[in-house]
Amino acid sequence: MRRSAGTLAVVGATGQVGTVMRQIIEERKVPFERLRFFASSRSAGSTINFGQQTIEVEDVDVADLEGIDYALFSIGASASRIYAPRFAAAGATVIDNSSAYRMDSEVPLVVPEVNPGDAARRPLGIIANPNCTTMIAMPPLAVIDRLFGLERVIVSTYQAASGAGKAGVVELDEQLRRPDLVRLTFDGAAVAFAPPQKFPATLAGNVIPLAGELRDGDTSEEEKFINESRKILGLKDLKVHATCVRVPVFTGHSIAVLAECRDQPRVERLVAELDQQPGCKVVGLPTPLACAGADAVLVGRIRRDRSSANGVAFFVAGDNLRKGAALNAIQILELLLD
């Protein structure tokens, strides 16, 4: 029997991930006594229907935080750095979807199917939810590590516009509505589009090999994949190479993965174990459209790598707003209530 979450808060309740969090709380019948919604002053004061209730969105900056037991945060890293400690100080356990605390050694970074035990030690009262791209790769990589000993991971990503928030979806949608899109793209006439705001180039008819900010060679998005994978899998010396690429897909992140192992991987054994792994589903053709709205990540194209002695390759697609964000946060909450 799952305990009640008592007073449960969704912080960033009007955003893209917050909206999916509200849907999933309802879908999964997360038990609670009281539900409170928070947002920035811009959205505060509006009301949101939840089941039979109408709930007013509170201003996160001025609301009374007494009595909140659990808070699901999705308000971006800089806001999380301000408000997550306030909620924690008032007694709430915070599950934060931003990058703010993920690499903090005092904050566990949890994928419930992979490292549930890490959630127990949370001295700051904060548990971090992984980056949406990293997350999608974790369930199958955890299985590979358990079976064959993971030594090196090489990934190329195919990331959807929704990973950059609602504004990314709107920008792509507007670009795709150009009736002369085919001719424009054949002419390479990127200049014919309005200057992009959310992405560093026009995304319609294009792929953009730059997600996040460029650091020393790698991007912030690639660094997240490298660092968070090591922390979640508990493999601090794991070798990781990532190339993060935005594609003109509205939702659903995909990743081409090459995993090099200590032991020789056996594909049949891997397929059988992946099929048993909660949060994974083996399919013929894992695609963003096939995974949208689903809880499990879809894994396919599983095959031995012919360029290394102990490599195995696969392709994985997952709903970046669900498993990549809102669903995983709520699964962490459920873990704490079980």
Add this chain to the structure above:
Amino acid sequence: MRRSAGTLAVVGATGQVGTVMRQIIEERKVPFERLRFFASSRSAGSTINFGQQTIEVEDVDVADLEGIDYALFSIGASASRIYAPRFAAAGATVIDNSSAYRMDSEVPLVVPEVNPGDAARRPLGIIANPNCTTMIAMPPLAVIDRLFGLERVIVSTYQAASGAGKAGVVELDEQLRRPDLVRLTFDGAAVAFAPPQKFPATLAGNVIPLAGELRDGDTSEEEKFINESRKILGLKDLKVHATCVRVPVFTGHSIAVLAECRDQPRVERLVAELDQQPGCKVVGLPTPLACAGADAVLVGRIRRDRSSANGVAFFVAGDNLRKGAALNAIQILELLLD
């Protein structure tokens, strides 16, 4: 001074690549005395304007092939197997864009900036043009091999619809014209689209990790990349891993490449040499839209791989109809005329 091509034939002149071949013959002022266009009986009898001339398209199956000096073929592998030997027997040197002869040991597979010398030995009178995806990666990989000794290549591709011919472009365009595309893709409602004809799944709002036919783990497209890379680079033991993925882009193939070398790669030296390499251009953000209509492949995101001792990573985008197909074929022709 370049010799004249004498009587020059374009076989498959009405197709997508044939159309670009005709444009490039004009653009580059390829010298010839007579130009003849061929197609299947379906398109034969139509006329095509070229400069001041109007040229009737001849039926490849019944035309008199006497006196043709050079023939640029882009009619698909099964037709090439029938007609390329006929043109060669009648005295023409055939430059074939299909996969039919690429791995034939009696047929050179040529990228003029990489292995021009291979074109000299052509006992069947046929020279093969590489696969459009393989092609895009060859100029930068040849530089890396020359500088640091290439040992292993790992690629994930982002292939455009036009790589699957005109029908692929039309299919994607029709899917993208759905006004409710955003909602459909968020709902994962692939079923709401008409069943795809050209691709194994809906391509709009999606990526499809399956190009070509599935063989023993790898696909035919992945096998082409592996085998053709070895032949063009003259590295028969090169280790290659490829994952070929179709993306909702009309034209321009892109590839995320990780190259492992014998010697430690120096990024500054590589960038300087790539900038000097004909057919390559180093840019900040190589994308399909930026490369469409351009001759050079665009190379960027060049950085050391932190997951291996001697690895270097880059992203490359090239116009699959130009450098990936028509342009390279005409560059081979120019090589023979110089």
